[in-house]
Amino acid sequence: MGRENKPGVFISFIAFLASVVILSLLSVTLWGEKPEKKLTQKALTYQGEMTVAEFGKANQIPNVVLKTIFGLVSKEDLQKKLKEFPLSQAETTSNVNRASALEAEHESKNWVKIPIKFILWFLFLGIVFVRMKKSQVSVRNRSWHLLTGVSVFGIILGSDPSPMGTVKDALVLFGKSGAVFPPRMIALTIFLIMVFTANKFICSWGCQFGAFQDFIFRLNRDGKDRKGIMRQFKPPFAVTNAIRILFFVIFTLTALLWGVDLIGPVDPFKTFMPTKLGILGILSIVALSVLSLWIYRPWCHVFCPFGLVGWVIEKKSWFKINVDYKTCVACEACAKACPSTVMNAILKQERVIPDCFSCATCIETCPTQSIRFESGKRERPPEGKFKRKNG
Numbered sequence: 001m002g003r004e005n006k007p008g009v010f011i012s013f014i015a016f017l018a019s020v021v022i023l024s025l026l027s028v029t030l031w032g033e034k035p036e037k038k039l040t041q042k043a044l045t046y047q048g049e050m051t052v053a054e055f056g057k058a059n060q061i062p063n064v065v066l067k068t069i070f071g072l073v074s075k076e077d078l079q080k081k082l083k084e085f086p087l088s089q090a091e092t093t094s095n096v097n098r099a100s101a102l103e104a105e106h107e108s109k110n111w112v113k114i115p116i117k118f119i120l121w122f123l124f125l126g127i128v129f130v131r132m133k134k135s136q137v138s139v140r141n142r143s144w145h146l147l148t149g150v151s152v153f154g155i156i157l158g159s160d161p162s163p164m165g166t167v168k169d170a171l172v173l174f175g176k177s178g179a180v181f182p183p184r185m186i187a188l189t190i191f192l193i194m195v196f197t198a199n200k201f202i203c204s205w206g207c208q209f210g211a212f213q214d215f216i217f218r219l220n221r222d223g224k225d226r227k228g229i230m231r232q233f234k235p236p237f238a239v240t241n242a243i244r245i246l247f248f249v250i251f252t253l254t255a256l257l258w259g260v261d262l263i264g265p266v267d268p269f270k271t272f273m274p275t276k277l278g279i280l281g282i283l284s285i286v287a288l289s290v291l292s293l294w295i296y297r298p299w300c301h302v303f304c305p306f307g308l309v310g311w312v313i314e315k316k317s318w319f320k321i322n323v324d325y326k327t328c329v330a331c332e333a334c335a336k337a338c339p340s341t342v343m344n345a346i347l348k349q350e351r352v353i354p355d356c357f358s359c360a361t362c363i364e365t366c367p368t369q370s371i372r373f374e375s376g377k378r379e380r381p382p383e384g385k386f387k388r389k390n391g
Contacts, residue, residue, distance in 0.1 A: 004222065009229055009293065012219045017289055020212070023155045024272045031113065031158065033273065044093055048083035055082055061096060068099040094178065101177035109160070109183070117157045118190070121206050124148065128205050129198055129319075132373040137360035139225040145205060146215040154208030159269035163191045163207050167305040168263050171252055176259035191306070195313045199320040199373075203300065203310055204357040209268050210300055214359070216292040217339060226337040226365060232294050234341050237354035240301040241311075248308050268299050296339035301355060311355045319375050321346055321356055321363075328370040330386050334362035349380045 045058040056066045056078075066072060069092065070085055087095065128145055131137050137145065159165075166188035173179055194202040203210045220228050254260040266284035270277050277285070291298045300307045314320070323346065335344035342354040343362045363371045 004229060006230055009220050013216060013289075013293060016216065016219065020150065020155060020271060021274050023151075025274050027155055027158065028273060028275060031110065033110075033158065033275075044089075044096060046082070046089050046092065048081065050082050051079050052082065053078040059096070061100070062103070065096070065099045065103050068102075069095045097177045098179040101173060101179040102181060105173065105179075105181045105184075110158075113157055114161060114183075117153065117161065118187075120152060120157070121202070124152065125194070125198075125201050125206050129201065132198075132358060132360055132363075133319075135360075135363050135369070135372065138364050139223070142225065142359065142361075143215060143218050146211045146218065149205050149211030150208060150215060153206055154212060154272040159208065159267075159272040161187050162209070162269050163202055163306040163310070164209075164263075164269065164304050166191060167309060168251075168255075168261070168267075171255040171305075172259065172261040172264075175255040175257065192309070192313055195310045196316060197318050199317040199356055199358045200310050200314050201358060203307065203355075204359065208272060210297060210357070212271065213288070213292040213297045213299060214357070216289060217296050220293045225361060228294070230294065232296070232339070234339075235295060235301070237301075237341050237345070237352070241308075241354070243302050244304070244308050247303055248305055251305065263303075263305075297357065300357075301340070307355065314356065315353075319373060320378070321358065322372055322374050322376060322378055323347055323381075324370045324372070325379060325381050325385065326370075327368045328366075328381075328385075329368055331367065332386070333365050333367060334371055337361050337365040346378065347381070348386055349378070 044055075046055065050058070052066055052070055052072065055061070056063065061069075063078070066078070070077070070080075070087070072078065082092070085092075128137070131141075161184075166184055170181070170184050170188065173181060173184075191202050194206075204214075205211060217232070218225065220230055220232060222229055251262050254262055265278060265280045267281065268285055268288055270281055271285050288299050295301075321343070328347075332344075332347065335347050338344065338361055339359065340354060340357075342356045345351050345353045346356065358373065360373070363373065
């Protein structure tokens with residue numbers, strides 16, 4: 001879906017970006033997105049002689065939260081005095097913060113949309129998985145698959161949940177209130193199982209912002225999707241991953257120690273929630289979008305917390321890109337066409353293998369059909385296979 005001239009690339013880019021923003025605004029309006037509730041920890045009015053009901057009224061704590069904090073069984077328990085419970089004031093305050101945080105999380109979610117999204121994820125990723133297995137993902141349909149991912153899981157169904165959010169929001173919530181939101185942990189587990197099953201498939205095709213960046217990158221590709229119309233770059237993985245690890249450490253420390261969300265103001269997933277974007281968010285999304293024309297998935301490679309976690313898990317992925325060295329002619333066409341440095345690493349097995357997003361460019365490019373998406377351990381190339389050619 002790229003254009004064969006530079007003006008065409010920019011026209012397509014602007015049209016795509018504008019369409020995503022406009023349609024996302026419409027979608028948010030139709031869904032009636034719930035407002036985000038900011039967690040604030042305030043000093044509580046606490047006296048041992050207070051009843052639970054009086055304590056709740058004085059601190060504006062709903063009964064459902066009081067039930068969780070004190071383990072209430074019946075309405076009559078609301079008349080028990082605070083001193084009757086085996087909780088100190090500090091413990092009560094801590095419990096209030098956790099319970100209030102969990103209640104706010106629950107209230108902020110659209111429990112109709114979320115299950116629909118997961119069902120569609122399973123269906124869509126299952127279809128792409130089968131097509132990958134049959135080597136049917138090609139230049140003719142790759143961008144349509146990516147556009148489907150952006151449209152369904154981003155524009156129509158919104159930014160939440162997302163793979164990145166399961167890591168980012170979990171750390172921030174725990175840092176702010178010491179709470180763990182069980183549905184988010186379930187979602188994270190599902191996403192990691194997807195990564196383990198099929199090499200980062202959720203990031204490849206189902207992640208709304210991942211597919212967004214990938215689609216933009218393909219706009220700046222020739223008709224065979226093998227090189228950029230304008231020159232595209234492949235930053236060294238050692239550099240991008242070092243930055244990603246450093247950023248993850250800094251983000252985690254600030255989240256856990258001070259409850260600060262460093263990603264929040266620049267969260268790229270808010271592309272699909274334009275009403276919640278500030279100036280910094282708008283600037284960061286525009287920058288990432290423009291950068292995506294020349295660099296493959298910049299957010300995924302440099303900043304995404306789930307991207308880093310997924311990269312670790314994908315080392316043990318069941319299905320992944322494999323090379324048959326018996327038929328491989330060492331032409332390295334796959335590595336040249338690959339959007340990043342990963343295929344060169346997979347092909348030669350000489351270095352740490354970067355993130356592989358299973359885009360199937362290598363499969364389509366290989367002239368001898370030596371590359372497949374299949375289960376099993378990757379073989380090492382025969383000694384000197386590529387050195388002879390390059391020597």
